[in-house]
Amino acid sequence: MIRLKIHNKEDEWKREYGSFAERNKSVLAFARKGEKEYMDSQGWLDTEEWADGERVRRLEMLAAEIRQNADVFVLIGVGGSNNAARSVIKALQLPGTPEIVYAGNTLSAHAFNQMIGKLEGKSIYINCIAKNFETLEPGAAFRVLRKYLQERYGNKASERIIATGTAGSSLEKLCADNGYVFLEFPDNIGGRYTAISNVGLLPMAVAGIDIRELVRGAADMQKELHNGAADNIAYQYASLRNFFYSRGYKIEMLACFEPRFKYFFKWWIQLFAESEGKENKGIFPVAGEYSEELHSVGQFLQDGPPIIFETFLDIREHQDSFLMETDGKQDYFDYLDGKDFWCINKEAYKATVAAHSRKMPCFTLEIGRLDAYHFGQLFYFFQFACYLSCKLMGVNAFNQPGVEAYKTWMFQALGKQREEGIKY
Numbered sequence: 495m496i497r498l499k500i501h502n503k504e505d506e507w508k509r510e511y512g513s514f515a516e517r518n519k520s521v522l523a524f525a526r527k528g529e530k531e532y533m534d535s536q537g538w539l540d541t542e543e544w545a546d547g548e549r550v551r552r553l554e555m556l557a558a559e560i561r562q563n564a565d566v567f568v569l570i571g572v573g574g575s576n577n578a579a580r581s582v583i584k585a586l587q588l589p590g591t592p593e594i595v596y597a598g599n600t601l602s603a604h605a606f607n608q609m610i611g612k613l614e615g616k617s618i619y620i621n622c623i624a625k626n627f628e629t630l631e632p633g634a635a636f637r638v639l640r641k642y643l644q645e646r647y648g649n650k651a652s653e654r655i656i657a658t659g660t661a662g663s664s665l666e667k668l669c670a671d672n673g674y675v676f677l678e679f680p681d682n683i684g685g686r687y688t689a690i691s692n693v694g695l696l697p698m699a700v701a702g703i704d705i706r707e708l709v710r711g712a713a714d715m716q717k718e719l720h721n722g723a724a725d726n727i728a729y730q731y732a733s734l735r736n737f738f739y740s741r742g743y744k745i746e747m748l749a750c751f752e753p754r755f756k757y758f759f760k761w762w763i764q765l766f767a768e769s770e771g772k773e774n775k776g777i778f779p780v781a782g783e784y785s786e787e788l789h790s791v792g793q794f795l796q797d798g799p800p801i802i803f804e805t806f807l808d809i810r811e812h813q814d815s816f817l818m819e820t821d822g823k824q825d826y827f828d829y830l831d832g833k834d835f836w837c838i839n840k841e842a843y844k845a846t847v848a849a850h851s852r853k854m855p856c857f858t859l860e861i862g863r864l865d866a867y868h869f870g871q872l873f874y875f876f877q878f879a880c881y882l883s884c885k886l887m888g889v890n891a892f893n894q895p896g897v898e899a900y901k902t903w904m905f906q907a908l909g910k911q912r913e914e915g916i917k918y
Contacts, residue, residue, distance in 0.1 A: 495714075495715070495718055495727075495871070496715075496727055496859055496860065496861055496871060496872070496875055497727075497858075497859070497860040498727050498730055498731060498857060498858070498859060498860075499857060499858040499860065500734075500856075500857045501847050501848075501851040501856040501857060501858065502851050502855055502856060502857075503851075507737075507741070507855075510737070511733070511734065511737045514733060514736070514737045514740070515729070515730070515733040515737070518733065518736075518886055519729065521729075521882055521885040521886055522726055522729045522882065524885070525878070525881055525882050525885060526719075526720050532890075532891075532892055533682070534681075534682050535682060535683065535684055535687075535891075535892035536682065536683075536892075537680045537681075537682035537683040537691075538680075538683045538687040538688070538690065538691070538877060539716075539878075540716070541690050541709060541712045541713045541716055541874070542713070543680075544680050544683065544690065544691040544692070545690045545691060545695065545709045545712070549692070550695065550705060550706055550709060553692065553695050553696050553699055553705065554699055554705065554706075556656075556675070556696065556699075557696060557699030557700045560592065560619050560700050561591055561592060561700060561702070563617060563619070564592040564617050564618065564619040564654075564700075565592055565593065565616035565617045565618070566592055566593045566594075566595055566612065566613055566616045566617070566618050566619075567592040567593070567594050567595070567618075567619050567620075567621065567697070567700045567701075568594075568595045568596075568597050568609075568613070568618065568619070568620040568621070568639060569594055569595070569596050569597070569598075569621055569623070569697050570597045570598035570620060570621065570622040570623060570624075570632050570635045570636050570639065571598050571599065571622070571623035571624065571632055571693075572598055572599045572629060572631045572632055573599075573685055573686065573764055573768075574684065574685020574686035574687070574688055574693075574764065574768075575598075575623040575624060575625070575632065575658075575685050575688075575693060576596060576598070576599060576623065576697070577686070577757070577760050577761040577764055578688065578689035578693070578694040578761050578873060579689075579693070579694045579695075579696075579697035579698050580594075580596060580697075580757050580760070580761075581755075581757040581758040581760065581761045581869075582694075582698050582701075582703055582708070582758075582866070582869050583697065583698060583701040583703065584754065584756065584757040585754035585755065585757070585758065585864065585869070586701075586703055586754075586864075586865070586866060586869070587701040587702060587703070588701065588702030588703075590702075591700065591701050591702040592619070592700060592701075593612070593616075594697065594700070594701055595609060595612050595613070597609050597620075597632075597635040597638075597639065598622070598623075598624075598631050598632035598633075598634075598635035598636065599631060599632075600631065601630070601631060601634065606635075606638065610638075610642065613642065618642075618643060618646070618654060619654045619655075619656070620636075620639050620640075620643065620654065620655055620656070621656040621657070621658065621696065621697060622635075622636040622639075622655075622656070622657045622658070622659075622665070623657075623658040623659075623679065623693055624636070624657075624658075624659055624665055624679075625659060625660055625663075625679045625684075625685055626659075626660060626663060627659050627660075627663050627664050627665035627668075629901075630901070630904065630905075630908075636657075640655065643655065652672055652673040652674055653673075655669075655672075655674040655675070656674065656675040656676075656677065656696070657669050657674050657675070657676055657677070658676075658677040658678070658679050658692050658693055658696070659676070659678075659679050660678070660679050660681050661678050661681065677692040677696065678692060679691075679692065679693055680692075680693075684892050684894075686761075686764050686765050686768055686769070687765075687877050687892075689712075689761075689873040689877075690708070690709060690712045690870065690873060690874070695708070695709070698866075703866050704866045705866070707865070707866040707867045707870070708866040708867065708869055708870040708873075709870060710867060710870065711866065711867035711868055711869065711870025711871040711874075712870035712871065712873055712874040713870075713874075714870075714871065715870070715871040715874040715875050715878075716874055716878075719874070719875070719878050727875070728875055728878045728879040728882055729879075729882055731805075731859070731879045731883075732879045732880075732882035732883040732886055733882075733886065734855075734857065735777055735803075735883050736883060736886040736887060738803045738855050739777050739887070742800070742801070743777075743800070743801060743802060743803045743854070743855065744777060744778060744801050745777065745778045745779075745780060745801055745802040745803075746766075746777050746778070746779055746780070746802070746803055746804075746805060747780050747781065747782045747795070747802055747803075747804045747805070748762055748763075748779065748780075748781050748782070748805050748807060749781070749782030749783075749784055749804055749805070749806050749807070749846075750782070750783070750784065750806065750807040750808070751784045751785060751808075751839050751840075751842060751843045751846075752807075752809060752864065753783065754864060755807060755864075756783060758869075758872070759781035759783070760781075762779065762781070762876060763779045763780070763781060765876060765877065765880050766779040766880055766883075767779050768894050768897065769880050769881075769883075769884055769889075769891045769892070770880070770883065770884055770887060770889060770891075771896065772889040772890065772893075772895070772896070773888075773889055775887055775888070775889055776887070776889070777883075782795075782804070784842070784843070784846065785839070785842050785846075788842075788846060792846075795850055795853065795854065796849065796850070796853055800853070800854060802854055803854055803855040803856070804850055804854055804855070804856045804857075805856075805857060805858070805859060806843065806846075806847060806856065806857070806858040806859070807858075807859055807861070808843060808858050808859070808860045808861075809860070809861055809862075809863060809864050810860055810861065810862050810863070811862055811863040812836050813836075813863055813864060814836055815834050815835070815836055816834065816835040816836070817832065817833070817834055817835075818830045818831060818832065818833050818834075818835065818838075819831070819832075859875075
């Protein structure tokens, strides 16, 4: 299971934090039960609801068919519709599985041209993921790619198109009218909470990820966080975040020395930014890709204003090795001879914690190893902790009114109002 380590030595704020956590612990009991006012957004609380054994089996069968026939699998989606899947695929994709190409997350003409160029001469399958099928980026990309497949495969194109949307939506009707495979996007889960559902699991399975293990990790974390233990790690993390926020730390940096977490950072940033940033409240989430960024933002962290607290993500198990060997030339790096880069990297982490914890609040969330099971744990842990953090902050964890604001102006500028009579 995930472990939490606090690195700072100051006893005074630790006593204050203990009092803060004790005062607010009732939020944990409410969150465990699920709250009536949020029932339309809490389908993720029980992993069995949207990732039971039969659903997983059907996804595995569909993914196996795609792997057998596809050179390239295009994942069309934006934000919560692709961030979870992309984070796992970029970290764990197996050799020999289809290349995963991402679309529907940009409106750049250059990006569209590049994406189409990757498809030439290859066997293509596409999956459009869109909850209500009104978001411009995936809608535009789906139109482009449907036309491309129709020109390539004619009437056989429909066999290569999958769509994931809400039952009863216009996307489901489009699938029924054209013979596309339709998968249900949970109607009681918002996009950023959908990792353990059709939304995240099918693309992961196409990339060869063991989705049964991922779901098992999430389910085990669910049991851990919903039991009666007083030292609930998600509540500790949520309380620490809000305690530091109350003391003037407005930015959280999630940092790690493992580059394979690069796209997990994007998922985490969306989860917390979209969930907390409301009513002029919220902790701004940023990521630290170490050790590279120690040579840039590290300066700000060490000597800049005290507005940031730092959460490290670390891996316990020694999974990879690469030994440093001498080439017989004098370069003054002989102190590295015989050392494993895994160990060198770990020492860099320890040194960074030692330096940064003298300037700012620092703690580590530690996982056993980087694999599908532990990704499942991380997804459920952060989703539950985010829900708790939002309750402590006094905001709705599941809506996103600010995201809708730019769409009003954009749709109006593009003429959607004139075409459909919609008033914004």
